Amino acid sequence: MPPRNRLPFESDIYELEDLLERLEVGANGQLGSSEEIRRIRRELVGLKRKIYSNLTPWQTVLVSRHGERPQTMDYVQLIFEDFVELHGDRAIGDDRALRCGFARLGDHRVMVIGHQKGHTLQERTKCFYGCAHPEGYRKALKNMRLAAKFRLPIICLIDTPGAFPGIGAEERGQAQLIATNLLEMSRLETPIVCVVIGEGGSGGALGIGIGDRVSMLEHGYYSVISPEGCAGILWKVATETTKPLAAEALRMTAKDLKRLGVIDDIIPEPLGAAHRDHREMANTLKAYLLRYIRETRPLSVEELLESRYQKFRKMGFYLSGIENA
Amino acid sequence: MTPNESKAEMGISDRPKRGVPEGLWIRCPQCKATIFRKEAEARLNVCPECTYHFYLPARDRIAQLLDADSFEEWFTDLRPCDPLEFKDRLPYAERLQAEQAKTGMLDAAVVGRGFIRGRPVVFGVTDFAFMAGSMGSVVGEKLTRAAEEATRLQLPLLFVSGSGGGARMQEGILSLMQMAKISAALGRYDRAGGLYICVLTNPTMGGVAASFALQGDITLAEPGALIGFAGKRTIWNTVRLELPEGFQTSEFLLEHGFIDRIVPRKDLRTEVAKIIDYCEH
Numbered sequence: 240m241p242p243r244n245r246l247p248f249e250s251d252i253y254e255l256e257d258l259l260e261r262l263e264v265g266a267n268g269q270l271g272s273s274e275e276i277r278r279i280r281r282e283l284v285g286l287k288r289k290i291y292s293n294l295t296p297w298q299t300v301l302v303s304r305h306g307e308r309p310q311t312m313d314y315v316q317l318i319f320e321d322f323v324e325l326h327g328d329r330a331i332g333d334d335r336a337l338r339c340g341f342a343r344l345g346d347h348r349v350m351v352i353g354h355q356k357g358h359t360l361q362e363r364t365k366c367f368y369g370c371a372h373p374e375g376y377r378k379a380l381k382n383m384r385l386a387a388k389f390r391l392p393i394i395c396l397i398d399t400p401g402a403f404p405g406i407g408a409e410e411r412g413q414a415q416l417i418a419t420n421l422l423e424m425s426r427l428e429t430p431i432v433c434v435v436i437g438e439g440g441s442g443g444a445l446g447i448g449i450g451d452r453v454s455m456l457e458h459g460y461y462s463v464i465s466p467e468g469c470a471g472i473l474w475k476v477a478t479e480t481t482k483p484l485a486a487e488a489l490r491m492t493a494k495d496l497k498r499l500g501v502i503d504d505i506i507p508e509p510l511g512a513a514h515r516d517h518r519e520m521a522n523t524l525k526a527y528l529l530r531y532i533r534e535t536r537p538l539s540v541e542e543l544l545e546s547r548y549q550k551f552r553k554m555g556f557y558l559s560g561i562e563n564a
Numbered sequence: 565m566t567p568n569e570s571k572a573e574m575g576i577s578d579r580p581k582r583g584v585p586e587g588l589w590i591r592c593p594q595c596k597a598t599i600f601r602k603e604a605e606a607r608l609n610v611c612p613e614c615t616y617h618f619y620l621p622a623r624d625r626i627a628q629l630l631d632a633d634s635f636e637e638w639f640t641d642l643r644p645c646d647p648l649e650f651k652d653r654l655p656y657a658e659r660l661q662a663e664q665a666k667t668g669m670l671d672a673a674v675v676g677r678g679f680i681r682g683r684p685v686v687f688g689v690t691d692f693a694f695m696a697g698s699m700g701s702v703v704g705e706k707l708t709r710a711a712e713e714a715t716r717l718q719l720p721l722l723f724v725s726g727s728g729g730g731a732r733m734q735e736g737i738l739s740l741m742q743m744a745k746i747s748a749a750l751g752r753y754d755r756a757g758g759l760y761i762c763v764l765t766n767p768t769m770g771g772v773a774a775s776f777a778l779q780g781d782i783t784l785a786e787p788g789a790l791i792g793f794a795g796k797r798t799i800w801n802t803v804r805l806e807l808p809e810g811f812q813t814s815e816f817l818l819e820h821g822f823i824d825r826i827v828p829r830k831d832l833r834t835e836v837a838k839i840i841d842y843c844e845h
Binding site: 551555 | 639642643645651652653702704708731736737742743744747755775777778779791795797803807808811821822
């Protein structure tokens, strides 16, 4: 079924898909038209490849926000078994924008932590469109500590426009809770792998984003500020012209982050992006997570923490020493 | 030629654009009183009428807080570059040059070692005048090195934040990663048994609030400072609600339990020294 949320730059794809659908319905197994169908299928593959290998940063942002893009709870269903959700943060409430729970990944017991945006309007409202409150970050840390106690690897799935900017969130210490998570995650005594599965929005993403490996799906983005926010500040106004400029300037795509040494791996998406094939995307992600767990197993806690420290320690670019003339 | 003109020629401005305005007289933004600048300066840049705490440049902060001439600055060779080749209406490289000329600083942080009433500390401060005190790679690196040195030397660590800019947009994701970097260093320092005191000054927002500013064993704040995660405009754009009186001020944070004490500028030295004495091993 073609996706309902149609992105403007995909119009040629939809046109061909619609044509293909009409031909398939009318074909009735006739030989001549099945030749035509095969031709269009080939053309469609070529077109998707062409469009999706040349996305602009702003188009990438739109893909990462696609309404049918798989989210944490989709992956929980498709990748893991025996998910046991853990709800409470022990202080305020149950933040639906951040989900936590035990799960089985193949033969491994793991802790899954992930943002959930919701697919339906009702779900999105409950999840604040994936913008977690302080209680979400508190809940995440409480469960990550639990995982560390029993040496369960932690899998963080990042997909948020940002931590929720609201009066209640400030009153309950949004900055404090994120700050605490950053410090504690840097020294949790269990392997942590973080994957940006869609939007990596600033501190809200980083709040569950300190890991031994940090990776991104091919069409995700990860940024210090949303392109809208950046355009609003630096170009004074966020418009259809300035948002793409900000997206470009911020270097927020997976390729850019890999080049800057911020992420470890880019996880490929199905042809035409993850929203076109949840199962294929889930299989790729599952294989990636399993490989990660196998690779980190032999490491001692000391080795793990040292390499995690060094990973973030070397981030950033600056000049030092005596100035060159 | 007045002293000011000669400094301007050297590219060093005595009075940064933001903060206390130039001139003999200044207007207090809180009580609106017109006050003699010298009088405010004599009171550590605090309004004599209503005790509003004006902006304080990093070097004045060092002079006020640490024992006279005790400060030894570290890592003075670190300077910013432009890894993203960032360009908005102005290229970042040009913005940096302008900020450097305006403030006489290479970037927004100063770190080093000094004494507070005879007690040795590792000290760091971010200056709002330099790109709103925002944290890019240099600020992150300097503070991280300071935390690592404090760990090595087993000294108390004192940071003063004046970072209204949060994580610096012009260095993109690398700025966000500075939050992770300094947090990891402070985590190690904590595990090694160090005492970390952070003083929040006006303003401390965004990625700085969400990292080193709120990771102290002790969190102090100057009165009336703006401290928070999301900016008021962002909140307004999201929730369209009128923000309560005193929202995101030091007093607001104290009331909600996120800071330990509000300390007037004149008492900071004494209070910090007192806390250090309580936390000796």
